[in-house]
Amino acid sequence: MSTILITGGTGYLGQRLLPIAAEQAKVVATARNPRALSRLYNPCAMDLCDKDSVFNQVNAVQPAVIIHAAAINPGIDDSLLEPVNHIGTGYLAEAANRIGCRLVLVSTDMVHDGRSAPYADDADPSPINDYGHSKANGERAALSANTNTVAVRTSLIYGLDSVDRGTLGFANRLADGHTLTLFSDVMRQPVWRDALATSLVHLALTHSDETGVINIAGNQLVDRATFGEMMLKFWEIPVAHDAIEYIQAAGRNDLAGVPLNVEMSLARAQALGLPTPGVNEVIEQHRKGL
Numbered sequence: 001m002s003t004i005l006i007t008g009g010t011g012y013l014g015q016r017l018l019p020i021a022a023e024q025a026k027v028v029a030t031a032r033n034p035r036a037l038s039r040l041y042n043p044c045a046m047d048l049c050d051k052d053s054v055f056n057q058v059n060a061v062q063p064a065v066i067i068h069a070a071a072i073n074p075g076i077d078d079s080l081l082e083p084v085n086h087i088g089t090g091y092l093a094e095a096a097n098r099i100g101c102r103l104v105l106v107s108t109d110m111v112h113d114g115r116s117a118p119y120a121d122d123a124d125p126s127p128i129n130d131y132g133h134s135k136a137n138g139e140r141a142a143l144s145a146n147t148n149t150v151a152v153r154t155s156l157i158y159g160l161d162s163v164d165r166g167t168l169g170f171a172n173r174l175a176d177g178h179t180l181t182l183f184s185d186v187m188r189q190p191v192w193r194d195a196l197a198t199s200l201v202h203l204a205l206t207h208s209d210e211t212g213v214i215n216i217a218g219n220q221l222v223d224r225a226t227f228g229e230m231m232l233k234f235w236e237i238p239v240a241h242d243a244i245e246y247i248q249a250a251g252r253n254d255l256a257g258v259p260l261n262v263e264m265s266l267a268r269a270q271a272l273g274l275p276t277p278g279v280n281e282v283i284e285q286h287r288k289g290l
């Protein structure tokens, strides 16, 4: 059985990725605090800001593949975006390269400016915010340090077994009596985390000769407001009739860092047979108990 080292196992994606990967490989999961992880996944400590910690763990584990799902998302601590998403990803790619290990890197549609959709798999990054810059720099660092790397650009991640961070934030704001402000012209392809996790494991083990950049997202393009409302409805979060305000990000200087339409072509993912269900389809299948 191959060994897959997985970073970000405590994160929203990582929590589903670990059990899905463990069906097919020995998993070693990393976290800054490994006690936050189940023993089922052979937890070990790794801080991406600490080069020695990255190199020592990769050397000790000798994985065949690393799935790199750790990152700093926007709104957490922006001073860590570059150190973790760029520099730390570079350390990991270099450490993987030294032992001949494949790297599957989770990237984002936020590497695009949102003005030239649809974006091909190999579209050059054109980020317009700090998070997008840090992830684009991370992609570049990984692809140049280790030629056996595939970078997966994905979209808003949601699950139907635990509520995603965006929806949780909306629910908390509503519970506090605030009005929600949702973008009606910001287009995304929300990705079901089970499908994304399955694709990452396929790229790690089955399609192990795929390198470069690949887009993996849901095949349904939807505006942020509609997607937000769909998730609030799914989780049965009460919304008063006047609790949502719809705004357009286009043309607003204060929202210049919000990419408008980052629709990505899914041609390469679909040619490989990777699952890319849209959000309506995922909810429908869930309702039918499939």
Ligand SMILES: NC(=O)c1ccc[n+]([C@@H]2O[C@H](COP(=O)([O-])OP(=O)(O)OC[C@H]3O[C@@H](n4cnc5c(N)ncnc54)[C@H](OP(=O)(O)O)[C@@H]3O)[C@@H](O)[C@H]2O)c1
Pocket (backbone or CB within 6 Å): 007, 008, 009, 010, 011, 012, 013, 014, 031, 032, 033, 036, 046, 047, 048, 049, 068, 069, 070, 071, 072, 073, 084, 106, 107, 108, 109, 154, 155, 156, 157, 158
């Ligand atoms: N969520 C989305 O909608 C979305 C959309 C597009 C792309 N992505 C990408 O998908 C991936 C997973 O996102 P997510 O939402 O699951 O992330 P998340 O829930 O915010 O989890 C972040 C993970 O990164 C780890 N981490 C943070 N700083 C670290 C450091 N210095 N060293 C080691 N690990 C560190 C955290 O581990 P500890 O804090 O436990 O150490 C945690 O496991 C990321 O690459 C993200 O950029 C996410």
